[in-house]
Structures are given as structure tokens and as C-alpha cells.
Amino acid sequence: MPALLTPLRQIFDRPWLLAVLAAVVSAGLLLAASLGLAVQQMNRDESAQMNAQGERFRERLEQVFGELRQGVDTLQAQTLRGCDAAMKTALQEVGLRSRFIYEAAYVDGTQACSNRGGERVIQPQRAADIQGPTYRYWLNTSAEPNDNLAALMLGRGPFLVSTSRGHLTDVVDLPPGGSLLVLLDHGSRAVPVLGPAQQWPPSADWPPRSHNALLEMPDKLIYRMPTRSPDYQLVLIAPRANPPLRLDGPLWLLFPVSLVLACCIGWLTLQWIERRRSMRSALQQALRRGELQVLYQPIFELASRRCVGAEALVRWRRHDGSLTSPDLFIPMAENTGQIRQITDFVLQRVLEQLGHVLRANRQLYVSVNLAACDVMAPRIGLVAARLLARHRVSATQIAFEVTERGLIDVVVARDNLQALRASGHPVLIDDFGTGYCSLSYLQTLPVDCLKIDKAFIDALGHDAASSGVAPYIIRMAHSLHLRVIAEGIECEAQALLLSSEGVNYGQGWLFAQPLSAQQFIALITRSRAMPAGNP
Template structure:
């Protein structure tokens, strides 16, 4: 199982494997997102088209209804109330005057006459109750299934007169989209009568009634309630929803863009992976070429300003003199497993360069930064023990700094750090306050000293939210009998504030910038040479 996992990890770390995986994942994600986006766009387009159709339909229906109402009003305002030539002539004049009136009828319950002597239209039978009965007008709707366009599609009545518009006039006026239906909803929304198009199942499954001018979407159709002033009925336009081919057409346009973005993502991952692989190879080459240097950031007694130790820092200076930031190559070395080689390099170089001065000054120490890899594996104890024996340096003169984020498994880290501490090494928590440590957490770890992060030191003396963090950490450390080192000191007032809180040790550019081995030895010995000078001491 372990062999399979290792093989899989090695395969995935290859640039082309990562690029192909990134392309496939990007394509899958983009296509998965494209489906709801395409559906949303099609639905939005449907709604827009429905609104356009509805507004146009409403405008034409208003024209049609206005003509029918005006024709009825004209007939009711004239004095004739008897079927005869004059009445028929009056009915014909109204039908000629208003182009949407196909037939005008007089019916007083006993006699009936029309502008069409042959009575070609299909009008409601005498005595039939109107489908809609308003305070002024009555409305009759006829079946839309009749094939004859000359038959009446809609009839309005007032008093003893009725006017109708033919199916053909109604179709021309409304201009209904294909497979659409124009419905009149009555009985407080419980029944829908088709004026044009096919009858529809009613009421819809949900979301009815909507506000005027809003669209209701069902599984198969879209319903648009046209704004009207009448409370007796509602006019509803019903249109079929887009078919699957509409969604596929939308997806077809989105497919090239999704694939192009996925290919770009794959190319970017390939570039970054190759760059990372290249930088990883450069790390190995830099170790062979001796491009890594060790600098020493002095740790001073704040009361005497004397050096008590130093933090060993690794720097990468290329052959052309350019520098690569530790913030770039340290995480890379951790991810590629090369960090252990860098830690060993720092240990070897520190004892080679400062071995004589450490032997001559037993109170002096150098702290070495450990990564999570160093902390979790037992190798570091063996490495440092061998080097200390070679250079005859006491274990107490080599301290180890670990970050809170570097302790992946706290229980394992506690055991490993305790083993180092049992051999005489001091354990320092670096950048304290930026991780997840708490008082209970610290009590479980074998720690000798806390190093307060520069961000909290910078806030000292300012009215900032983080200005009280450093004093809190200091008091907590003192309660646990831990030493405190303040990092990043740059101003004298910071020294005074720290001293007032009981802090004894600090480091920062106020005292010294990171020094090479020659400079550091000179500060310690006052210029006296304790051993032969190395070629890279002052580089």
C-alpha cells in the first residue's frame, strides 16, 4: 500500500500529470457550472420573450376590447329597440365603423337580429349565461377548437345588444406565438377558459396567482398574467418552455470557452509545476555549488546590550549576486523534502564557523530553526550529537527554534522535543502568538523560551488592537517560568517598554543586522582571532 501511495504521489508530482489533472478537473467543473448557467440564460431569455409577447398582446387586446365596448356603447345609446331594416342598418354601421366587430346583434328575449342576415357566426344560444358578468359588460367565450376562422371567438354584451369578434380577427389582433394559448381565468382563479390556442390544465402546480406582469414557470409551460384593471377575470398568456435543444444550443456556445479556460489552467499548472520542479532542482544544485550562506542574527541582553547568542539564518545568494528570498525557497524545500538537507547544512556550517568561539564562550549559544519535517522525525538528534562530538561543543550551546505551525502532531512533537531537551538543548517557540498556542497547549510542551513575533513588538506604544498582545504573552511566559525573546526590535522606546515588562532578551536591527561568521566572531572576541579564518566567513 505504501509503495502504491508513493508511486501515485510521484506520478502526480510530474508536471504533465499535474497539468492533465488540472485540465480535466477545470473542464469538469466548468462544464458542470455551464449547465445551470445555460438553463438560467435560456430561462431569462424565455422570460424576456414572454414579457415582450405579453406587452404586445395586452396592447392589441386593449385596442380590440375598446372597439367592442365602444360599439356596444354606440348601440345602447341609439333609440331603436325593434328588429327591422333600420335596426339591421344600425348594426351594419357599427360593424363597418369598428373593424374588430365581426357581428352586431340585437336580442331582447323575444326577437333577434344581426348585421349578418344569414347568421353565419357561432354565437351563444339565447339564454346562455355569460362566462364573465361584470357590472357593465357581459362576456361569452366560444370553443377555440372550431376550424372556421369566421366563427365568433369572443362576444361582449350590454343591455339588449351583443357584439362579437371572429376567430380570424382575434388571431390577427393577438398574434399568438406558435403553440401558445390565451386564457381567461375566472371563478377567482379556479377555471381557465381558452380564447385562442389549446386548453390548459388548471390551476398550475404552484405559484398562482402571481402579481400582474410576473411569469410563473411550470414543468412544461410558462404563464404570464397580463396586467388588467378588472377583478372579474385575469388574462393569461401560456407558452411552452424551451426544449432540450435550446439548452444544448446554449451549452454548445459555452463549450469552446470552457475548454479554452481549462486548457489555459492546464498550461498555467504545467508552467508553475515546471518552475517549481526547476527551482527544486536549483536547490539541489545550490547546495552542491555552495550558494547557501549562513548569517547570524545576534540575540542581546536588553540591559547590557551584550551578545548572549544568535539565531542562524540561511540565505541563498546566486553566482550572479542575486538573492532568493527565504519566504520562497523555504516552503518549496519543505514541500519537496529538501528542508532536512538545509537544516543539516546550517548545523554543519554553524559549528564549522563558530565552533571555536562557542568553545571559548560556554555561555554563548546559537539557535537553529527546525521545520515540521525535522520535528516529526528522529534524525535531527543523531545529526547534532555527531557534529557536537566532532567540534567539542556543549549541547546547551545549540538551541532549537520551532514554530507553532510546524508542530503538526502535538503529541509526537512533544516526545521529539523532549528527547532533544533531555540531551541538553534548549527549545524555543518562534513567532509566538501567530499560531494556535494557548496556556494549556504550552504546558504540555518542553519549552524553555518564547520568541514574540515582530508584529506584536511593532504595535507597542500605539493605540492599536494588537498593542496589548505582547504584554499578555510576556506575563503568560513569566507565569510558566519561561524566558522571553522579543524579535524585530528597531527603536529604543521598544526596549524600554519591554524592560518595564520584565523582558531580558531581544534581537533586531536596533542592535545588529544579520552578520556573517567573521563579523559575529569579531563582535564576540573584540577582534581577537580564535582560529584560522574560513574562505566564506565574510562573503
């Protein structure tokens, strides 16, 4: 396994290679997304076109059926019967007045005549496809490729009217491979009026639950057209086209923009890696040069306002005087593993600077923050034991603070924290309420004190949703027999309210800002009397 990891480390240690890889991957993703958008737009356009076409079909077919019904109603209403000259004239007038009636005929058992003169008189060769109370419908009466043959025929009494294929194709622009179907028998049977026969039903789960007029299927589009007659339905079916991808309008910009964005991502990745490498190297040099310094945030007992200890804070002041925020270099140090060196440095510096003060004030303590890597391993206990023996300081005077977010594996963390506590070190949970440490876990952890995050302290006395969190944490801590430290106290009202709620200790700018070792020693010197007990 290590043999495999070595080449990978070598690859990922090359900023340009990582930048190119990030650019290629992002280009692929962006281009795929652009292509997906283009295809989606094409499908939307196809559906919109089919929707509009189906609506035109419905309107025109209603006109065709309406004129056929009107024509046969006119013939049925007259008193003429037979095939005399008056009948032929009446048939011709009906054909001339209608745009869609190709042939009007009178057919009884003995004679037949048509407005077409001596041409073939339409006569149905089978029973009507639709036998309504008033009208009879014949659909697709002949399969012969002749535009003059009837595509739709309507009958009432002895009269027949029909529209030819030629008339019908003039009013409906059928898409390639599409078909106009008439659905009979409550949709169970489909008769093609125009176009080839289609599989019916089109899917195993037909009819669909959707009531939309346009149904989109993977291989076809189906447009259902409501009609005024309950005897039939009209359906337009067209296969889904696979046209070449066309990037109309602003879509053509997606691909060049994707490539530009991919290049930008690659460049930003390179800058980020170089910056991290630069900061990692700078932090390593800062450790060697002594640019890191430890400040001390005093912790006071709220009841007596006496200093009982301090929290050690690491700060990075570069050689040019600029200050690098811990929020920037601490997470980076945790990711690179340098946080162990920083923790060891803080421990060593605390004991070097305050060892004599701690020996002289056995009830004074300093807390040191632990990263997740030290919470999940027993290393820090060994380091602390060695340094404490060298400086002759009690383990009870060095407390360790862990955050809820650092408790990645509660079981492992519990064992390691228990080992620290068994050695005499107090254990504090820092920023409590901002992580994911449940009450059931908290009950099993070897903890001496909870530190309430500043955000909940700031909400005290306000109508914010989090204003009740701090009192809840205080009551919970008391039920578990834990001490409480409130962080970020900035005004007297907060201190009084927290004290009335039973909070033991507090820290914040109300009492003191982070102090250097000399300033902290001066503070302790001014107040020699230490309160009984410590976290």
C-alpha cells in the first residue's frame, strides 16, 4: 500500500498537474451540463412544436367534422328523395358550398347518385366504425394510395358525405412518420385516418394518469385532442425526432463560456495550491523563527471577580509585523498535520513562561486547545507528562479544551480523554452548543467543565431564537455536576445575568483582553489570593 501511495503523493504535490486536472474535470462537467441544457432546450422546443401542431390539428379537424355534419344535415332536412335532377342539383350545391366535402351522395336500396356526376359513387363496404344515434362514421375507407378516395365518411339516413385524403392533408400538416388516429371503443381501438398504422396501446400502462394533452414518451410524442363527440377521440402520434444539435440563440455561448470557466477554475486551483504550499512553508518557518506567540485570555470567577486561570491562545505575527488570523492558519495546520507541532509549541511555551507562576499558585491553571488529531490519539498525554516533569508543574494546572467538532469518534475520544483525566488534567468542552455532541454522549465523556460559545452569550437578553440556549446549557451542566465557563462576556449585564443563572466562571473583554505572559503575570501578582477549586 505505501508503494502505491508514494506515486500518488508525488502526483498531488505538483501544483500544475493538479490545476490541469481540475481544469479538465471542470471542463468535462461544464460541457456535459451545457450539452444537457442544449438537449433539454431542444426537447422543450420539440414538445412546444408538437403542442402547437396538435392544437392546430384539433381546430382544423373540428372544422372538417363540423362541415361534414352540416352538409349531411342539410341534405337530410330536404324533402327530396331519389336520383332525379333536383337531387343531383342539391348534392352539387352542398359540395360547392363546403370546403371540405369532396363527395355528397344519395344511396338507397335501388339507386345511387353523387355530386361527382358519372364518377364512382361512394358506397361503404363495411359497417360503420361509429354508429351514433344520429350519424354514422366510416374511417379510412380505403387503403389505396389515391388522394381522391374518402378518408372520412359521414352518413345520415340515405345521405353520405365524405372528405378525401387530399382535402385532409391540405388542412393538417402531418409530421414525418406521424399518424392521425381516431380512437374508438373508449380508447381501446385506434384507426389511422392519415399516416401509417401505429401500435396501440402505445405502452403497457395505457391510459396514463396524466391529464395533459401532450404526453412525452421516450420514442414518441402523443397529442390527445378532445372532441365534442363522446363516440371518438382524436390522437396525433409522431416519433421523436433526433435532429442534429442546434445551438440557437444564447445556447451557443455555453460551450465557450464553459471552457473559459474551466480555465479559471484551473487557475484558481493553482493559486489555491500555491497559497497553501506557501502558507504551509511559511508556517513551518514561523515555528523555526519563533514568529508564533502565545497570549493568555484570563478566566475569572464571576462571584468574586478573581482570576482563576487563562486560556492559551496562539497568534502568528509575521516578521513584517502583520498578524495572520488563527481562523486562517489553524484549519490549514490541522489539514497538513502541523497542528501537532503548534500544540507542542503552545504547551512548551506556557510552561516556559508561566511555570514559576503555576508552581507558586497551585490553584491557578492554564487551558490548552486540542485539535481532533490529538483527541483521537494518546500522543499529547505523553508530551504533556514529559514537559510537566521538566518544569515541576502539576498536571491539574494544565487543562485541555476540546471542541464538539473534534469528537469524530466518541468512543475513541472518550478513552483518550479519560487517560488525560486520569493523569490529573481537567477536560473542558469548548464552544458547547455549536457541534453535534448529544446529551447521551456528554453523559459518558470524562468532562469537568463546559464552555458556552460567545454566540449564545451575545443572544442573552434579546429576542433572538438562540437566547434560550445558554440557560438550557447551564441547567444541563448543573444536572451533570459540571462547571460552566461563559465565553465572550462584554458587558456587566451579561456577567450579572450569567452569575444569577449559576455560571461559575467567565472570560471576555469585560474582564481583560488576551494578555502577553508578562501582562498576565502582572495581573496574577496584583491578585495573589486564588479562589478555592478550579475546573
